Amino acid sequence: MATLKSQPESELLGPMVPEPFVLRSKRQETEDTWTLELVSAARERGIAFAPGQFTMIEAGGAGEVPISISGDPSDTETLTQTIRAVGLATAAICNAQPGQLLGIRGPFGNSWPVQRLEGLDVVVAAGGIGLAPLRPAILALLANRERYGRLVLLYGARTPGQMLFVEELHEWHNRGFEVHTTVDSAGPEWLGHVGVVTRLIGRADLDSGFAGLTCGPEIMMRLTALALADFGIEGERLYVSTERNMQCGIGHCGHCQLGPWLLCRDGPVFDWQTIAHWLQLREV
Amino acid sequence: MQALDELIAHVPTFAGLTGEQRKLIAGCGQNEHVAAGSMLFSEGEPANTFYLVRRGLVALEVHAPGRGPLRIETLEAGEVIGWSWLFEPYRWQLDARALEPCDVIAFDAACLRGKTEEDHELGYQLMARFAANLVDRLQATRFQLLDVYGNTEVPA
Numbered sequence: 115m116a117t118l119k120s121q122p123e124s125e126l127l128g129p130m131v132p133e134p135f136v137l138r139s140k141r142q143e144t145e146d147t148w149t150l151e152l153v154s155a156a157r158e159r160g161i162a163f164a165p166g167q168f169t170m171i172e173a174g175g176a177g178e179v180p181i182s183i184s185g186d187p188s189d190t191e192t193l194t195q196t197i198r199a200v201g202l203a204t205a206a207i208c209n210a211q212p213g214q215l216l217g218i219r220g221p222f223g224n225s226w227p228v229q230r231l232e233g234l235d236v237v238v239a240a241g242g243i244g245l246a247p248l249r250p251a252i253l254a255l256l257a258n259r260e261r262y263g264r265l266v267l268l269y270g271a272r273t274p275g276q277m278l279f280v281e282e283l284h285e286w287h288n289r290g291f292e293v294h295t296t297v298d299s300a301g302p303e304w305l306g307h308v309g310v311v312t313r314l315i316g317r318a319d320l321d322s323g324f325a326g327l328t329c330g331p332e333i334m335m336r337l338t339a340l341a342l343a344d345f346g347i348e349g350e351r352l353y354v355s356t357e358r359n360m361q362c363g364i365g366h367c368g369h370c371q372l373g374p375w376l377l378c379r380d381g382p383v384f385d386w387q388t389i390a391h392w393l394q395l396r397e398v
Numbered sequence: 399m400q401a402l403d404e405l406i407a408h409v410p411t412f413a414g415l416t417g418e419q420r421k422l423i424a425g426c427g428q429n430e431h432v433a434a435g436s437m438l439f440s441e442g443e444p445a446n447t448f449y450l451v452r453r454g455l456v457a458l459e460v461h462a463p464g465r466g467p468l469r470i471e472t473l474e475a476g477e478v479i480g481w482s483w484l485f486e487p488y489r490w491q492l493d494a495r496a497l498e499p500c501d502v503i504a505f506d507a508a509c510l511r512g513k514t515e516e517d518h519e520l521g522y523q524l525m526a527r528f529a530a531n532l533v534d535r536l537q538a539t540r541f542q543l544l545d546v547y548g549n550t551e552v553p554a
Contacts, residue, residue: 241546241547242546242547243547270547271547272545272547272548276547296472298542298545298547299468299469299542300469301466301469302466302467302469304469305455305497305498306455306472307455307472307474308457308469308470308471308472309471309472309538309542310538310541310542312538312541313471313538316410317474317476330546330547331546331547333541333544333546334541334546334547337541
């Protein structure tokens with residue numbers, strides 16, 4: 115580590131060179147999902163990012179994966195990432211222990227247009243782990259609560275035990291978000307809503323004065339976009355976070371191409387008018 | 399106290415009906431209170447009543463031996479519970495349980511079926527609204543069956 119710190123920063127920060135980050139702490143969110151807090155081992159300052167951006171992250175040589183940043187954008191000291199263990203690379207990251215070094219490249223991509231939404235009502239629709247990439251946007255909206263109209267969060271998860279940031283949902287509610295949650299299935303101990311996230315849309319008293327941000331599995335985002343369109347929330351007023359096979363993060367390798375777009379560079383956030391056609395095209 | 403026909407005017411299922419049609423429907427309804435944990439109806443029972451939730455949360459459930467009640471869906475204020483009253487053999491296919499204290503309007507199904515037999519325009523309007531409700535709920539159930547948050551999900 116001493117060697118890394120003695121090198122000029124410019125040599126370390128090429129976009130294809132992973133930067134060492136130390137895992138400071140980790141918190142288990144669900145059975146298979148962890149939130150990791152990392153700090154740079156090579157830089158005095160941490161990492162500045164915009165809500166919606168992602169990093170390429172790897173642990174123990176198990177492979178590199180794109181993970182959205184889930185932290186507070188006003189905290190540039192800490193890199194916070196929420197990761198679900200679904201394969202070798204993500205399992206290695208989730209299994210990392212405090213003090214371990216992880217390789218980080220980025221942040222990459224564009225961001226949720228939170229400043230452009232000032233003056234509007236905003237509905238945030240999240241499905242499953244899709245709440246993680248939206249968390250920085252939620253925190254940014256709350257940091258300037260007075261600049262927005264109604265703030266509504268619609269959050270659907272598979273089961274109550276698989277909901278992310280449960281304690282924070284209450285905090286966000288207390289700070290001015292209308293929070294509606296639902297799960298796809300639940301046992302008798304659950305006293306909240308059961309049903310898909312799109313069922314919440316009709317219950318939230320939305321109208322065409324809203325702008326929307328949505329993130330989750332692609333099917334969920336498509337169906338959410340259709341349902342929001344019934345209330346006039348569509349086109350350039352609705353934003354989605356896309357994902358394909360992101361590898362380089364800088365638009366060079368072409369693995370994440372979707373039609374004319376390289377999602378790692380031109381996205382991951384697109385307005386629905388721009389990306390809907392490509393998401394609905396089955397051949398790409 | 400607000401009359402039932404005025405109350406249902408603000409409910410999406412009954413929106414757009416004429417005042418006369420709302421009065422005919424309201425004539426078959428009455429306010430009821432349901433305690434938390436109580437059943438509104440149970441699987442296999444005759445579907446003699448359907449409900450409009452005014453306050454509270456109601457769960458639709460299926461009882462599975464050895465697994466207890468499996469919760470399918472929940473319904474809240476402004477939503478209508480039940481369509482088995484519209485179709486023979488008029489028998490509930492699910493259980494409906496109040497998850498919290500609920501205020502509902504209970505509609506006498508036989509009363510309303512009789513009125514729609516006499517007034518086919520009312521019958522058409524009701525059938526169109528309940529069909530739309532059915533389609534919405536069927537689409538939502540299909541989405542639910544996809545289990546999109548399961549292990550096939552691409553990690554964020």
